[in-house]
Amino acid sequence: MGQQIVNGVFLGSIYALFALGYTLVFGVLDILNLAHQAVFMLCAYFALLLVLHLHLPMFLAFPAAVLAGGLLGLGVERVAFRPLRGRADSNVSGLISSIALATVLEALALQIFGPDVERFPFGIVPDRTLHLGDAVVSELQVVIIAIALAMLLALTWVVRWTALGRRIRAVAESPAAARVLGVDVDRVIAASFFVSSALGGAAGVLFGLAFNNVSPDMGRTVELKGLAVIILGGMGSMPGAAIAGFALGLVEVFTVAKLGSSYRDAVAFGILFLVLVLRPRGLLGSRALREA
Amino acid sequence: MLLSLADVRRTFGGLRAVDGVAFEVAEGEVHGLIGPNGAGKTTLLNLVSGLIRPTGGEIRLGSRRIDRLPTHRIAALGITRTYQNIRLFPALSAAENVLVGSHLRREDPVWKRMVFWPGCRREEADAAQWALSLLARVGMSERAAERASTLSYGEQRRVEIARALASAPRALLLDEPTAGMNPTEVAAIAGLIREVARSGQSVLLVEHNVKLVMDVCDRITVLNFGKVIADGTPAEVAADPGVIAAYLGSEA
Amino acid sequence: MSGVGGLGDFWLTYQSTVAFVGLNGLLALSVYTTLSCGQLSLAQAGFMALGAYTSALLTLHTSAPFPAVLLAGTLAPALVAVPLGLPVLRLHGVFLAIATIGFGEVVRIFFVNLEATNGALGLVAIPQRAGLAGIYGALAAALFVLWRIRGSRAGYALEAIREDEPAARTMGIDASAYKLSMLVLGAAFAGLAGALDAHFSFMVAPASYSFGRVVDMLVYAVVGGSAAFYGPVVGAAFLTLLPEVLREIGGRLGLEPGPLRLFVNGLVLLLVVLFLPNGLVSLPRRVRRYVAGRRAEAHAP
Numbered sequence: 001m002g003q004q005i006v007n008g009v010f011l012g013s014i015y016a017l018f019a020l021g022y023t024l025v026f027g028v029l030d031i032l033n034l035a036h037q038a039v040f041m042l043c044a045y046f047a048l049l050l051v052l053h054l055h056l057p058m059f060l061a062f063p064a065a066v067l068a069g070g071l072l073g074l075g076v077e078r079v080a081f082r083p084l085r086g087r088a089d090s091n092v093s094g095l096i097s098s099i100a101l102a103t104v105l106e107a108l109a110l111q112i113f114g115p116d117v118e119r120f121p122f123g124i125v126p127d128r129t130l131h132l133g134d135a136v137v138s139e140l141q142v143v144i145i146a147i148a149l150a151m152l153l154a155l156t157w158v159v160r161w162t163a164l165g166r167r168i169r170a171v172a173e174s175p176a177a178a179r180v181l182g183v184d185v186d187r188v189i190a191a192s193f194f195v196s197s198a199l200g201g202a203a204g205v206l207f208g209l210a211f212n213n214v215s216p217d218m219g220r221t222v223e224l225k226g227l228a229v230i231i232l233g234g235m236g237s238m239p240g241a242a243i244a245g246f247a248l249g250l251v252e253v254f255t256v257a258k259l260g261s262s263y264r265d266a267v268a269f270g271i272l273f274l275v276l277v278l279r280p281r282g283l284l285g286s287r288a289l290r291e292a
Numbered sequence: 293m294l295l296s297l298a299d300v301r302r303t304f305g306g307l308r309a310v311d312g313v314a315f316e317v318a319e320g321e322v323h324g325l326i327g328p329n330g331a332g333k334t335t336l337l338n339l340v341s342g343l344i345r346p347t348g349g350e351i352r353l354g355s356r357r358i359d360r361l362p363t364h365r366i367a368a369l370g371i372t373r374t375y376q377n378i379r380l381f382p383a384l385s386a387a388e389n390v391l392v393g394s395h396l397r398r399e400d401p402v403w404k405r406m407v408f409w410p411g412c413r414r415e416e417a418d419a420a421q422w423a424l425s426l427l428a429r430v431g432m433s434e435r436a437a438e439r440a441s442t443l444s445y446g447e448q449r450r451v452e453i454a455r456a457l458a459s460a461p462r463a464l465l466l467d468e469p470t471a472g473m474n475p476t477e478v479a480a481i482a483g484l485i486r487e488v489a490r491s492g493q494s495v496l497l498v499e500h501n502v503k504l505v506m507d508v509c510d511r512i513t514v515l516n517f518g519k520v521i522a523d524g525t526p527a528e529v530a531a532d533p534g535v536i537a538a539y540l541g542s543e544a
Numbered sequence: 545m546s547g548v549g550g551l552g553d554f555w556l557t558y559q560s561t562v563a564f565v566g567l568n569g570l571l572a573l574s575v576y577t578t579l580s581c582g583q584l585s586l587a588q589a590g591f592m593a594l595g596a597y598t599s600a601l602l603t604l605h606t607s608a609p610f611p612a613v614l615l616a617g618t619l620a621p622a623l624v625a626v627p628l629g630l631p632v633l634r635l636h637g638v639f640l641a642i643a644t645i646g647f648g649e650v651v652r653i654f655f656v657n658l659e660a661t662n663g664a665l666g667l668v669a670i671p672q673r674a675g676l677a678g679i680y681g682a683l684a685a686a687l688f689v690l691w692r693i694r695g696s697r698a699g700y701a702l703e704a705i706r707e708d709e710p711a712a713r714t715m716g717i718d719a720s721a722y723k724l725s726m727l728v729l730g731a732a733f734a735g736l737a738g739a740l741d742a743h744f745s746f747m748v749a750p751a752s753y754s755f756g757r758v759v760d761m762l763v764y765a766v767v768g769g770s771a772a773f774y775g776p777v778v779g780a781a782f783l784t785l786l787p788e789v790l791r792e793i794g795g796r797l798g799l800e801p802g803p804l805r806l807f808v809n810g811l812v813l814l815l816v817v818l819f820l821p822n823g824l825v826s827l828p829r830r831v832r833r834y835v836a837g838r839r840a841e842a843h844a845p
Contacts, residue, residue, distance in 0.1 A: 032638050083818050091637050092584055096766055097817040099759055103810030110803035224649055224755060227642050235639075262657040265649070272646040277631040280639060341714050367716035381707040384700075392704045396716035400697035406689065412696075419697075459716060 002135035004253050010141045012249020013148035014210065017203040018222055019229035019241040020155060021196035027236035028172045028192045031091055035076045035098040036200045036226070037219030038105035043069040043201030044208035044218065045109060048118055058124050062147075062205055069201020070194040076101060077193040082186075102219075109216040118214040144206045151202060152242050155195065159238065168192055172236070221265070228268040231275050234285020244283060293354075294319045294494050295340070295371075295463055300349035300359075302335055309335040311518035312349070317463065317511075322485055322495045324505040324526075327515035328538060333498045334376055336515070337465050340496070341373045342366035353463070368396055370462030374452040374469055376498075382441040386432055386451045389440055390423040393458030397422070426454040431480065445472045453484065463494045470501050482508045506530065514538070558788075559676070563744055565784045566679040570737040572764035572776030573686050577730035579770045581723055582706035584637070586758045587628065587644035588734040590651035591621035593753035595735025596742040597655060600667050603743065610673045610743070614682075617739025618732045625731035629724040648758055655750040666749030667742075674743035682736050683777070689729070690773035702726065734761075763813045769823020778824050783809060 018040060025033045047065035050056045056064070080097040087093055128139045159165035170178040171188045179185050207222065208214040229248050233240025248268060255267045275282055295317040302310040310332045317323040325333050338344045340351055342363035351359040358366050372393070380389050398419050404412055427436050430450040435443060440451065449469055456464055466485075470478045478501065485495055485508050499505050505512060506526045514522040514535050522532040529535055571588065578585040599617030602608050608616075632643045656664045693699045704712035705719045713719050742748045768779020787805040794804040816823060820830070 026638075032642075080814070087821075092641075093817055093821065095584075095638060095641065096762070097814055099762075100810045100813035100817060103759070103806055104814065105810075107803045107807035107810060110806065111800060115802075220755065224645065227645065231639075231642060263653075266653045266657075269646040269650045269653070273643065273650070276635060276639060276643045276646075280635060343710055343714065362718075363710070363713035364716050364718045367714050373714055375711070379708055379711040381704055381711075383707060384703065388700065392700050392712070392717075393715050395697060395701055395704075398697045402693060402696060402698050405692040405696050416695075455715070 002133045004257055005250065006132065006135045006137050006141070008250030008253035009246060010145055010210070010249070011253060012246035013145045014203055014207050014245075015222075015225060015229050015248050016242045016245025017148045017151060017199055017206070019226045019233065019245050020152065020238060021198075021200040021203070022226050023230045023233065023236055023238055023241040024155075024192055024196040024199075026230065027238070028168060029081070029094075029189060031081065031094040031098075032227075033076065033081070033098050033193075033196070034095060034223065035080060035102040035105065036197070037223035038102040038109075039069050039072050039076065039197045040200045040204035040207070040222060041109060041214075041216060041219040042072060042105060042204070044204040044214045045113060045118075046201075047205040048120060048208065048214050051120060051124060058209075062202070065205045066198045066202045069204070070198035072201070073193040073195075073197020074190055076197065077190055081193075082189075106216055106219075113216060115216060119212045120209055120214070124209070140209060144210055147202070147206065151199060155199065155238065158195070164188075164191060225265075225268045228272040230282075231272050231280075232282055234282030237282070237284040240282055240284035293317070294321075295496070296352045297336075297340070298350045298352075300336070300339060300346050300351060302332075302339055302344065302346050302348075308518050310339065310346070313513075313515065313518070313520055314349075315513045315520065315523050317494050317496055319462075319494055320489050320492045321510045322489045322497060322508055324509035324512035325496060325498045325515065326500070326502065326505055326512060327521075330517075331515040332518040333515055334467055335518075337373060337467050337496070337498060341371055341465055367459070370459075371465065372456040372459055372461040372463075373465035374449070374456050374467055376467040376471075378445075378448050378452055380440040380443075380448055380452055380455070383439065385437050385439055386427060386443065386447075386454075387420070387423050387436040389451055390426050390455045390458050391419060393426075393455035394419060394422055396459040423454075423458065426458055427451070429457070430454045430484065446474075446477050449473065450481075453481075457488070461493060463496060464488060465496045465498075467498045468500060469497070470499065470504060478504055561784065561788055563676055563679055565781050566676070566683050567737050567741050567744070568760075568764055568780035568784050569777040570679075570683050570686055570733055570740075571761045572768065572780040573683075573690065573773075574730040574733035574737065575758070575761045575765045576770055576773065576776040577690075577726045577733065578723070579765060580706060580773070581702040581719075581726050582709065583633065583723055583726070584641045584762075585644045585727060585730065586641050586755075586762065587625075587647045587727075588730060588761055589753045589755065589758035590648035591625065591731040591734035592738035592741075592757070593651050593655060593748075593750065594621040594624060595738030596748040596753070597661060597667070597738075598735075599739035600670050600742045600748045601661070603670055603673065604667065610678075613673075613743075614678075614736065614739050617742075618736040621731040621735035621738075622728050625728045626724065629727040633720060633723045633727065645755060645758075648753070648755060652750045652753050655753075661748075664750060666747060666751075668747045670742055670746050670748070672744060672746060674740045679740050679744065682740060686733050686736075687774065687777065694773055698722070760809070763809055767812055767816045767823060769825035771822050772825050775823050775825040782824060783812065786812070 021036055022033065025031060043065040046068050047061045050061040050064055051058065080101045081094050084093050084097060130137050130139065130142065159168060167183050167188045170181065170183055171185055175185050207218065225248065229244045230241050232247065233244030252264055252267050256264050293316045298314050300310055300313045313336060325336065327333055339346050342361060346359050350357055353369050353371065358369060381392065400412065400415055424433065424436055427433050430453055432447060432450050432454065435447060440448065443451065453469060470481050482504055485497065489495055497505065497509060509526055511524065512526055512529045513520055514529055516538045521534045521538060522529050571592065574588045595617035598620040599613045602613045602616055628647055632640060635643055655661060661667055701717045701722055704717060705722055709719050764780040764783055765776040767783060768777065769775030787808055790804060790808060791801050794801060820826060
């Protein structure tokens, strides 16, 4: 039981980190950025390259990859979202253009790296195990959970206590009003994408380390689970995404323990469905979701 | 009584947009709804037409309660409307917009179209004819084939009225139909409203143009802060001290 | 190409491409049906899977004639679309898209875990009962249905819902019923395509009915243009043929066909969304306008 909890928290921390990026952009722009999973994947590869070819230690490769993720996010915003800004159907067309960009990036990764699964070399992170009660935790898992929590807290701090955070919240509330108040809306949106994609990139590297899996389609499943997480947590709510991420991780692990692994993925979608049908607003979301 | 409202209430968050409104509209009556900005007039139209539900009270059409019905059922019972910020279908032509408005009057089952049923051609022609006749009624025949988004403001308002008339409604709700129109156009709309009422249809008219309202309405209800502050004939309302007080300070 | 023999070889090689143009056209139309009333539904991969598996199971385990098998493959997803649509069509925009993506995934996972159909391996050795005639017949039927709806009372109602659903409701249009009908129609198209595909490609496997598949269908519809009912078919044809054409070039540049196809799909979609939002079918009109504009400039004093 303790082991399940540990595993659930571990899985959940990665889901939470990924979903946070999704929900941040949705909260600010009312748009779902489906290129998020491509950034997730590319940062994992980037870190891998740094480690394999430049022989950087992980504690340097990780922040480098996170930074790269942020920069990539700026590119995504510039290419796929900004040109569509004035349009009436910008939510849907933004969704579609982000899918397009994700496809292009995935194709590039496939061409350059090939479809096979890559792994981070052994020993890149110390591999000792600890014992908590009857649970076995690897040092890697602890590190990952710690990093994820640290990033969640950092993001919360930024959004609640910094000037940038105030501006982000203003734009999320109403871009027009924010502009009138002198906020540089374009800059804020770009910054949101930077932060969101940095988180996504971090999630990618951690995922690659955690599951020993770096491949061009690693983003696909996580993307769909991420959707379930933000719906459960409430679109646009960051605490919601965090809580829902951990919740999903725990529920998945317990489901596998009780029902076997074949139903693992179905859990996320089952939850997605129930939430959308019964309480579309999710746990902590506040927007009216069924218009008129 | 065709349309009757009893203690209708609607709150948004903490705001009481409509706070216990009651009045009645008879068949063939032109009933004005006036009041300062924010008085709750458009909200009331939204409630009657079924775009939103009241948080309390009853709305009846004839003897039938309609406030809990789905929007399209309310329309089917004979209530249509125009909108304050004009909601024509931009990609459709003026005639096509009116054609959509006649949805309730048409019978054109899809299966008949699949088998090229002979009656379909005829039905389509009839429907087109009806749409054009309505456009003629509002003086928009020449621009029938133009895309709605290319029409001028006044022209769009006229097409919207034609569209609302297309299903031969029992009650027509007009939300500031003459905003932005010149006096000639306003007079034309006034004439049209009287004509509609003469044929037995009721009109609920929300307007800021007080002169028009005084001229064309049989009865007027005055709202302020979501409550009714006067209800009666134009003469009665014009003499009501509460109404005069409410309008002092806002352009009359 | 030397004479008739060469033409015959050419045909054999490209017959499957032609078949897939037809199938992809039908799939693109299945996404179009809901787009035409303003709904972005991405459940069609799930519907396709239901049609494929239902028909494949009937063929493998009964002696039902092919038309009956196709009918079953068309009706099964259409029936499922009703209980799906009732709760889900109350959602709008992105939320509807997500809910329908979820449905598609649930269907795929269901088949991955279903012992009776070999789970992830799927069913194989399905006799090839579908050929170009069947595929293009189905596509023509779908196009016919959509053509006849256009310009009818229902067709205008759908357009009205697409442009402004609340306003449409106030004109007596039962938007919920229309949206559900379009979802069911799209499900039927997708199921039919799935059944045909199963009987053309000899096999069905859950991996063919993933989120990526429905994204492909969406790409065809968007690239072709979703304002006209034939637009998606144009998009499907273009995007099915383009990689074939590029395969030659790509091979010489050392590019793998898989990534190349993906790259082209993504790039074309991106360019269309950014620069040609009404799709390829709007290109002639745009070009004409551009030429007329230049001509006017040249003649200006």
